[in-house]
Amino acid sequence: MHIAAKKVVPTFMGTVPPAVILAAGEGNRLNGVNGGSPKPLTPVLGLTLLERAILSCKEVGVMEFYVVIGYRSHIIVPYLSALEQRLSVLIQPVENPNWREGNGSSALSAAPYISSSFFLLMCDHLFDPAILRLLLTAGTNTTDCWLAVDRHTERVFDLDDATKVILNRDVIVGIGKEKTSFDAVDTGIFLCQPSLFDALEVAKDMGRHSLSAGIVELIKGREFRAVTIGERFWFDVDTPKSLGSAKRSLLQSLSKPDEDGFVSRYLNRPLSRRISEILVRTPISPNGISLISFAVAIIGAIMFCLGGYIWTMLAGLVIQLSSIVDGCDGEVARLKFQSSKFGGWFDTILDRYADTAIVVGVSFGYWLAHPHAAVWLGAIFALTGFIMASYTKKEFVIRYQSNPPGGLFGKLIKRDVRIFAIMLGAIVNLPYEAMLLAGFLSHIGIGLMLIKGHRQTI
Amino acid sequence: MHIAAKKVVPTFMGTVPPAVILAAGEGNRLNGVNGGSPKPLTPVLGLTLLERAILSCKEVGVMEFYVVIGYRSHIIVPYLSALEQRLSVLIQPVENPNWREGNGSSALSAAPYISSSFFLLMCDHLFDPAILRLLLTAGTNTTDCWLAVDRHTERVFDLDDATKVILNRDVIVGIGKEKTSFDAVDTGIFLCQPSLFDALEVAKDMGRHSLSAGIVELIKGREFRAVTIGERFWFDVDTPKSLGSAKRSLLQSLSKPDEDGFVSRYLNRPLSRRISEILVRTPISPNGISLISFAVAIIGAIMFCLGGYIWTMLAGLVIQLSSIVDGCDGEVARLKFQSSKFGGWFDTILDRYADTAIVVGVSFGYWLAHPHAAVWLGAIFALTGFIMASYTKKEFVIRYQSNPPGGLFGKLIKRDVRIFAIMLGAIVNLPYEAMLLAGFLSHIGIGLMLIKGHRQTI
Numbered sequence: 069m070h071i072a073a074k075k076v077v078p079t080f081m082g083t084v085p086p087a088v089i090l091a092a093g094e095g096n097r098l099n100g101v102n103g104g105s106p107k108p109l110t111p112v113l114g115l116t117l118l119e120r121a122i123l124s125c126k127e128v129g130v131m132e133f134y135v136v137i138g139y140r141s142h143i144i145v146p147y148l149s150a151l152e153q154r155l156s157v158l159i160q161p162v163e164n165p166n167w168r169e170g171n172g173s174s175a176l177s178a179a180p181y182i183s184s185s186f187f188l189l190m191c192d193h194l195f196d197p198a199i200l201r202l203l204l205t206a207g208t209n210t211t212d213c214w215l216a217v218d219r220h221t222e223r224v225f226d227l228d229d230a231t232k233v234i235l236n237r238d239v240i241v242g243i244g245k246e247k248t249s250f251d252a253v254d255t256g257i258f259l260c261q262p263s264l265f266d267a268l269e270v271a272k273d274m275g276r277h278s279l280s281a282g283i284v285e286l287i288k289g290r291e292f293r294a295v296t297i298g299e300r301f302w303f304d305v306d307t308p309k310s311l312g313s314a315k316r317s318l319l320q321s322l323s324k325p326d327e328d329g330f331v332s333r334y335l336n337r338p339l340s341r342r343i344s345e346i347l348v349r350t351p352i353s354p355n356g357i358s359l360i361s362f363a364v365a366i367i368g369a370i371m372f373c374l375g376g377y378i379w380t381m382l383a384g385l386v387i388q389l390s391s392i393v394d395g396c397d398g399e400v401a402r403l404k405f406q407s408s409k410f411g412g413w414f415d416t417i418l419d420r421y422a423d424t425a426i427v428v429g430v431s432f433g434y435w436l437a438h439p440h441a442a443v444w445l446g447a448i449f450a451l452t453g454f455i456m457a458s459y460t461k462k463e464f465v466i467r468y469q470s471n472p473p474g475g476l477f478g479k480l481i482k483r484d485v486r487i488f489a490i491m492l493g494a495i496v497n498l499p500y501e502a503m504l505l506a507g508f509l510s511h512i513g514i515g516l517m518l519i520k521g522h523r524q525t526i
Numbered sequence: 527m528h529i530a531a532k533k534v535v536p537t538f539m540g541t542v543p544p545a546v547i548l549a550a551g552e553g554n555r556l557n558g559v560n561g562g563s564p565k566p567l568t569p570v571l572g573l574t575l576l577e578r579a580i581l582s583c584k585e586v587g588v589m590e591f592y593v594v595i596g597y598r599s600h601i602i603v604p605y606l607s608a609l610e611q612r613l614s615v616l617i618q619p620v621e622n623p624n625w626r627e628g629n630g631s632s633a634l635s636a637a638p639y640i641s642s643s644f645f646l647l648m649c650d651h652l653f654d655p656a657i658l659r660l661l662l663t664a665g666t667n668t669t670d671c672w673l674a675v676d677r678h679t680e681r682v683f684d685l686d687d688a689t690k691v692i693l694n695r696d697v698i699v700g701i702g703k704e705k706t707s708f709d710a711v712d713t714g715i716f717l718c719q720p721s722l723f724d725a726l727e728v729a730k731d732m733g734r735h736s737l738s739a740g741i742v743e744l745i746k747g748r749e750f751r752a753v754t755i756g757e758r759f760w761f762d763v764d765t766p767k768s769l770g771s772a773k774r775s776l777l778q779s780l781s782k783p784d785e786d787g788f789v790s791r792y793l794n795r796p797l798s799r800r801i802s803e804i805l806v807r808t809p810i811s812p813n814g815i816s817l818i819s820f821a822v823a824i825i826g827a828i829m830f831c832l833g834g835y836i837w838t839m840l841a842g843l844v845i846q847l848s849s850i851v852d853g854c855d856g857e858v859a860r861l862k863f864q865s866s867k868f869g870g871w872f873d874t875i876l877d878r879y880a881d882t883a884i885v886v887g888v889s890f891g892y893w894l895a896h897p898h899a900a901v902w903l904g905a906i907f908a909l910t911g912f913i914m915a916s917y918t919k920k921e922f923v924i925r926y927q928s929n930p931p932g933g934l935f936g937k938l939i940k941r942d943v944r945i946f947a948i949m950l951g952a953i954v955n956l957p958y959e960a961m962l963l964a965g966f967l968s969h970i971g972i973g974l975m976l977i978k979g980h981r982q983t984i
Contacts, residue, residue: 409925410980416921417914417976424910428903435899444902445886451906452882455913456875462920463874467867518875522868 084129084204085184085259089121091191092138092167092174097307106140108191109147110305113315113403114348117305118144118191119151123405125187126157127197128204133159134181135191136174138167170277172268179265188258194314195257195302196321199295203259206295213286214259215240217252217294218302224253225303225310231256231280233294240292243283252294255302263291319345322399329482332395336484340395347400354401354408357393358415364390365422369429375436377497383433384494387426391487394419419483420455427451427503430490434500446500450507457481457510460517472517481513542587542662543642543717547579549649550596550625550632555765564598566649567605568763571773571861572806575763576602576649577609581863583645584615585655586662591617592639593649594632596625628735630726637723646716652772653715653760654779657753661717664753671744672717673698675710675752676760682711683761683768689714689738691752698750701741710752712738713760721749777803780857787940790853794942798853805858812859812866815851816873822848823880827887833894835955841891842952845884849945852877877941878913885909885961888948892958904958908965915939915968918975930975939971 095107108118115123122133137144145161152159164177175188185207187200199216206214217233224230232250234242243254268282286292301321303314319341328337347357368390371383397415401407431447464472472478479485486506493502553565566576573581580591595602603619610617622635633646643665645658657674664672675691682688690708692700701712726740744750759779761772777799786795805815826848829841855873859865889905922930930936937943944964951960 413918413921413925413979414976417918417972420914420917421910424906428906431902432899439899441890441893441897441902444889444899444905447902448882448886448906448909451909452879452913455910455917456878459878459913459917459920460871460875462917462924463871466920466923467871514875518872521871 084131085186086132086134086182087122087125087130087187087189088134088136088162088175088178088182089118089189089191090136090171090174091118091144092136092141092164093171094139095192095306098305098311106143108137108144110311112194112305112311113318113345114400115404116147117194118147119155120194121189121191122151122155122157122159124195124197125189125200126155127405128200130187130200131157133157134162134178134186135159136162136164136167136178138164138174166277170281171279172271172282173277175279175282176265176268176272179262179268182262182265185259185261188260188264190256190304192305193256193302194305194318195255196297196300199255199257199297199300199302202295202297202300203257206293207259210293211261211263211291213261213264213283213292215283215292215294216255216257216297216302218255219252219296220299221250221253225313226306227253229306230254230304235294238293238295239290240283240287240294241290243280243287245280252296255297256304257302261291315345318403319399322402329479329484331391331488332482332484335488336392336395339392340399343393344396344399344403347396348403352400354397354404354406354411355414357397357400358411358418361390361393361397362418362422364393366425369422369425372426372429372433372494372499375433380433380494380497380499383429384491384499387487387494388491390422391484394483416458420458423454423483423486424451426487426490427454430499430503443500446504446507450503450510453507453510453514454483454486456514458483460514464517464521468521472521477513477516481510486510542589543644544590544592544640545580545583545588545645545647546592546594546620546633546636546640547576547647547649548594548629548632549576549579549602550594550599550622551629551650552597553650553764556763556769564601566595566602568769570652570763570769571776571803573862574605575652576605577613578652579647579649580609580613580615580617582653582655583647583658584613585863586658588645588658589615591615592620592636592644593617594620594622594625594635596622596632628739629737630729630740631735633737633740634723634726634730637720637726640720640723643717643719646718646722648714648762650763651714651760652763652776653713654755654758657713657715657755657758657760658717660753660755660758661715664751665717668751669719669721669749671719671722671741671750673741673750673752674713674715674755674760676713677710677754678757679708679711683771684764685711687764688712688762693752696751696753697748698741698745698752699748701738701745703738710754713755714762715760719749773803776861777857780860787937787942789849789946790940790942793946794850794853797850798857801851802854802857802861805854806861810858812855812862812864812869813872815855815858816869816876819848819851819855820876820880822851824883827880827883830884830887830891830952830957833891838891838952838955838957841887842949842957845945845952846949848880849942852941874916878916881912881941881944882909884945884948885912888957888961901958904962904965908961908968911965911968911972912941912944914972916941918972922975922979926979930979935971935974939968944968 091108098107098110109116112120135148141163148159148161162178164174166173203214203216221227231245231254232247233240233252233254235251264282267285270285271281283292303317305311305314323337365387368383368386371379371386401411427447427450431443435443461472489502489506490499493499549566556565556568567574570578593606599621606617606619620636622632624631661672661674689703689712690705691698691710691712693709722740725743728743729739741750761775763769763772781795823845826841826844829837829844859869885905885908889901893901919930947960947964948957951957
């Protein structure tokens with residue numbers, strides 16, 4: 069009997085290679101913006117550069133780190149020791165007394181610790197951990213070295229200072245800062261073999277101490293290949309100006325254009341990013357932020373209950389603020405590598421309860437002026453629409469293991485849009501009517517989803 | 527780099543073996559209960575024995591059937607031709623003029639059509655299609671023949687008439703109807719190799735024409751192995767008495783003890799099974815039944831709106847009836863092999879809307895006597911509890927890919943229990959209070975789920 073096997077997806081649990089992180093240089097161009105700390109300890113949105121590098125690796129399962137230090141290493145060593153405790157990973161500081169020679173010399177000083185494939189990273193590079201996964205996938209069952217490269221050279225912040233790469237298909241045939249014609253830019257994210265150390269020794273014997281010089285030796289044997297990172301985020305932090313730009317790019321990389329509704333994309337996200345930028349510097353956890361957003365919604369709901377135009381309008385603004393803050397929990401979680409399944413679950417449950425509170429508040433405010441039972445029927449009509457729009461989608465995901473047919477209308481019945489509609493309604497003193505309209509659209513959306521789901525499965 | 531591969535799960539799409547179904551015998555013991563049709567055309571809960579056998583195979587992907595016929599084959603051939611059209615499968619009738627010799631002779635007549643592994647089935651055996659999946663899993667990468675056996679010999683309807691099996695671990699070392707000491711019973715469900723035909727020829731040359739005689743030849747080479755079916759359902763239909771028992775067992779096998787709440791298990795299921803037994807004989811589709819259950823709930827909701835004890839009590843009984851009918855859609859779908867993802871999705875969405883209608887009805891009825899806004903706050907409180915109890919579970923399934931922590935309390939906040947509670951409340955003229963209590967328990971259940979989920983993920 070011939071039975072087709074499912075595609076084997078490699079898992080890296082427990083067998084993920086260690087990472088060598090180069091953090092030995094002086095980084096004097098950042099002097100003045102990092103409060104006199106060594107460059108690896110420069111804070112970027114709540115975490116130091118070194119902590120970001122280590123946590124990015126930990127996201128894909130790396131548990132063993134060799135951090136090469138040189139300049140002001142006496143400050144970095146105790147920091148690494150504290151980090152090792154806090155992050156529950158193994159961190160071995162590797163001193164390179166010759167760090168001034170170049171980054172090749174620093175990489176080489178990790179050689180005694182490494183006997184199989186390893187990640188090689190620059191501590192001053194921010195990047196999307198998904199790039200490490202690309203390297204792991206590419207590196208499976210090969211003995212080549214791999215470099216993650218960016219073909220979108222136009223988006224590189226300081227192209228003059230970047231290391232350029234010339235490619236023949238995925239084989240690296242040229243590398244260096246001075247190339248004028250090139251295919252991509254070196255992101256400084258490598259999956260290497262111990263053969264790199266031999267190449268660095270050869271370069272060293274010729275008096276060349278840069279990492280690129282070692283790679284030049286390796287590419288002679290065509291053993292160095294490139295993985296293209298596509299649209300994924302990376303950023304080389306060198307100067308105060310690039311640090312500001314790096315923060316903006318990192319925040320921008322948190323957007324979820326596929327998931328976000330229109331209001332979220334153009335109003336809430338730009339504002340929530342600024343709030344997240346402040347929140348990451350506080351010890352408030354992502355779940356704490358979810359609770360704050362929920363509390364703000366409850367305050368808005370109570371303000372609606374008071375009735376009268378002033379309270380109603382203010383309540384509208386408050387629930388919109390809650391909706392904006394609602395984006396921060398996920399952003400802070402991703403910025404601080406604190407994303408959790410529980411967090412996502414907790415947030416969606418709180419959102420539905422916040423919706424309930426808002427519907428009750430708006431309806432109660434309306435009922436004060438119009439004391440008919442029909443007001444409450446409308447409330448239940450809208451509330452069922454709001455909760456069921458989410459529920460119907462979730463049921464679809466469970467049953468079909470794919471996203472429900474959405475389209476433009478699917479984006480219109482998302483939470484960001486309905487809260488925004490009620491806020492607009494509140495400003496013109498028609499929050500109840502706006503809520504009914506949003507509820508009506510939600511029920512239509514549920515009906516469309518059922519029709520599309522039915523067609524899709526025939 | 528050593529990378530652990532995920533366990534390879536075999537998929538059988540497109541490579542599922544064909545099935546040989548033996549339907550040649552006279553089955554004279556069933557005369558009188560099947561309206562004079564040949565045994566393979568005996569209807570069991572809406573489908574003939576032959577159709578059930580073919581649809582059970584189709585569930586696991588079998589698309590090619592060889593049906594061996596003999597007794598009154600002129601009636602069966604046109605039926606098979608119609609079935610082939612209707613079920614979109616390939617059905618080849620195989621005439622065995624010597625069908626009176628024995629079932630070994632019938633099996634042998636399929637030999638010219640078979641060149642690789644194949645399922646071998648008796649058309650008068652009802653069984654859970656999961657047994658075929660067990661055989662497929664066992665049969666992957668082996669050249670042995672496999673027989674599904676039942677070790678629960680005490681549950682076999684007519685043990686005297688059953689074929690007994692003696693096992694040495696999973697190797698069959700003895701088989702026959704007359705064994706007095708045995709380990710398991712032959713279910714008549716096989717995954718065979720063409721070597722079976724050689725064995726049947728050998729037995730035939732010795733004047734033995736039963737399937738067991740062929741197997742006896744095969745077990746000499748220790749090439750015949752057994753798969754234990756555990757608690758899975760199978761039933762051999764031979765006599766009018768066994769036909770009645772088979773129907774009951776088949777209906778019983780539809781229970782989902784893990785999923786059903788207490789009320790469903792002890793009250794709704796026993797009643798819904800009787801209704802399903804009638805519904806399978808009609809052309810009403812499972813989705814149609816979902817709509818009928820929904821319509822009954824709406825009628826109950828409207829009756830609640832009318833107020834007064836009589837209407838309230840009747841409304842309680844009507845919504846309980848709706849809850850009972852709500853179990854029939856799934857039962858009929860499984861009985862008629864019409865289960866679909868859309869059906870399950872549609873049903874759960876309708877259930878939530880039915881809950882909404884019931885809450886509105888109960889609350890409106892109560893509001894007629896107590897016209898306070900608080901009545902509607904209670905309605906929204908209960909409704910949010912009902913919908914969110916399901917929603918919270920679904921979100922958990924999506925995020926953790928496993929069932930939420932439930933336990934006893936998880937069963938208490940299921941729909942069957944809440945509808946039953948409202949019905950009891952209606953009988954004592956306190957439906958609103960019962961609804962509030964059920965809503966309160968639902969919110970407590972959601973809170974417990976969040977706490978347990980949080981603990982589970984730390």
